[in-house]
Amino acid sequence: MDLFTHDAKSAPLAERLRPRTLAEMVGQEHLIGEGKILRKLIEADQAASIIFWGPPGTGKTTLAQVIANTTRSRFVFFSAVMQGIKDVREIVQKAREEKAYHGRKTLLFVDEIHRFNKAQQDAFLPHVEKGDIILIGATTENPSFEVNSALLSRSRVFVLQTLSPDDIRLLLTRALQDDRWPEGRGLQVDPDALDFLAGQAQGDARVALNTLELAASTAGADKRITLQILQDVLQKKPLLYDKGAEEHYNVISAFIKSLRGSDPDGALYWLARMIEAGEDPLFIVRRLVIFAAEDVGNADPRGLQLAIATMQALQFVGMPEGRIPLAQAVTYLATAPKSNASYRGINEALAEVRKSGSLPVPLHIRNAPTGLMKELGYGQGYRYAHDYEEGFAPQQHLPDQLQERQFYRPNDRGYEKIIKERMSHWANLAHPLPRGPKETAQDDEGKSHQQDTHES
Known part of the structure; x- marks a missing residue:
């Protein structure tokens, strides 16, 4: 690794066991699963500048190193916290030499790129455009706000998701069998302790692995890690909450x-x-x-x-x-105001369907795409609601045997009170109260006119 060196044996466990290939990666299936976009780009060596956005410990640095390993690129780690833009010139010069003499690309990984201001981020632009470097930035902040728009437009943003407890559990299990951690050989981790650590890591692989290493150092001669040991290491007691019980x-x-x-x-x-x-x-x-x-x-x-x-x-x-x-x-x-009317309505409708079976659809609301169907009466007499005042046309929509059934009965709380009033108004339009002979004659004339208009 360029720019800094370290003793691998003294590095934290999460660093020592960092995945080297796509096959060793855990999580992020939406990006690197079989047939997914990022996996295709990596395997075809078509990965251009990228921004990885996600919570800590989800594999941003690891993915960048896997890309470098898979594409056989030179990997350069650049910390926005520890280094400055002045170091970019030296990196770019070295990248040009690698490309000219060895035909090898340089992947510059900028950790916490959001810590550079927009002007500082501009320093990468010309080198990205010339192809001197492939830039991969990592950020825990929204790149829409924290990354220069010019740099953002030249990069693809991939969102990394928090690792699930199952993902963390798999990482921990693998760690106990990894040759890069010989001290882990022979360790026995109680199942409840493993579950506790997988849950307490909050999706952060780094926290999980480094906690496991610390717990291993406090295990006794029997090399057994118990729940009590992990409680002491994390200074947290597990709450009474068994996910499966x-x-x-x-x-x-x-x-x-x-x-x-x-x-x-x-x-x-x-x-x-x-x-x-x-x-x-x-x-x-x-x-x-x-x-x-x-x-x-x-x-x-x-x-x-x-x-x-x-x-x-x-x-x-x-x-x-x-x-x-x-x-x-x-x-x-x-x-919020409460109503379970929709829930009760679908349950009652399902119960009715199971009881009465496939009742015939009324002829007037059947589909009539052919002449024969029209001759048989399909769609005949259907009232198109938009042709009527208030956009409401009283007509039968339930099967004949269920004409009087009501499944949805809104209550008087919140917005459902308005729905109830609207349905009551429609019911009055469909079944008006008895009126005098003169009013009835006028209504009949209006309805006849509406029906003639619809049929024309």
């Missing part, structure tokens, strides 16, 4: 019932319990999406929008910052 379901039940009970304090507490215990945040947000549709529903349609936005925000920023949009969604949904 009763307490997991108790906590998520308490969380949902706090939301349904419009108690934001209770909901935040159970959210904190899950976060602190290492629950997968995407599991939490999936439950929020379901809750927004099932328990808030049309009483506040924005609830589902916010839940989906929270999922996107979580994937965007990762943890631990992801706790902030999670908290926003939880407090919003807890304090």
Whole structure:
């Protein structure tokens, strides 16, 4: 590695066990899985300037080194914290020599590129455009705001995602069998200790591996790492929360019932319990999406929008910052007006379908693409709603046997109160109250005119 050297044996475990090939990488399947875009670029040696954006410990530096190894490029590590733009000239000169004498490309990896201001980032532009270097920048900040627009336009941005507990567990298991860490041979890690570390690492591979190394140094002669050892190393006690057993379901039940009970304090507490215990945040947000549709529903349609936005925000920023949009969604949904009318409606409709089977579609709302179908009465008498006042045309849409059934019954809370009033108004249009003979005659004349217009 250029620009600095170190004793490999004294380097932290995460550095010593850094993956060297795509096959050794864990996570980021959306980028480097079989057939994915970044993998194709790397294997075809077509990787140009790149910006890697993602939380710490997700593999930004590692991916850059894997690209260099796979394409047999010279890898130069450049730290925006430790080095300055003046060092760029020396790097570029060396890159030109490597290209001229050895036909070897230079991959310049700029760690924490967001720490350079926009003017300093300009220093890389001419060398990128001339092809002297392939620039790969790494940042934990949004490159739209932190990277010079000219540099951004010449680079492809790839978003790295937080590693899952399963990813971390796989990394730890591999570490115990890796020849680059002979001290790990023979180590026994209790399953509950492995699960605890995988959850507490918060998706950061560096934290997980370096913690494992520290725990190994405190293990006894039996070379066994127990849950107690990891608790002592991390200075954290595991909460009673077994993802596969009763307490997991108790906590998520308490969380949902706090939301349904419009108690934001209770909901935040159970959210904190899950976060602190290492629950997968995407599991939490999936439950929020379901809750927004099932328990808030049309009483506040924005609830589902916010839940989906929270999922996107979580994937965007990762943890631990992801706790902030999670908290926003939880407090919003807890304090939103509630309705399960849509949820009850689909359940009742499904029960009816299972009971009555495939009832015939009324002729007037059937599709009539052929002349024969029209002759058979398909579509005959259909009322096109937009031809009618208020965009509403009373007509039958349910099968004959179910004409009087009502599946969706909105309540009087939130926006659903407006929906209920609108449906009541439509019902009055469809079934008006009895009126005098003169009013009835006028209405009949108007309806006849509307029907003639539609048929023409």
